[in-house]
Amino acid sequence: MHFRKMIAPIIITVVIVIYYIGFIMACIFIEEMPLLVKILGTVIPMILGGVCIYVLIERIKEIRSGEEDDLSKY
Secondary structure: OHHHHHHHHHHHHHHHHHHHHHHHHHHHHOOOOOHHHHHHHHHHHHHHHHHHHHHHHHHHHHHHHOOOOHHHHO
16 A cells, blocks of 8 residues: 555656756757756756655655655654
8 A cells, every 4th residue: 555655756756857857958958058058958967856756755655654644752
């Protein structure tokens, strides 16, 4: 039953990471952009994509450990 609770975070993360990959590809292949903009347009989405994946892994760990609702602790 834990898999059902993981479906939404996984789908959202995949969509966001695909968006970032598309943004990176656009920055790389548009030749009129200055080099600094290309670098920032590549590095920043890579970092954000990595953070999204890290948060997904942490969320999966929470779901597997039975802490689905963090607000119930308070």
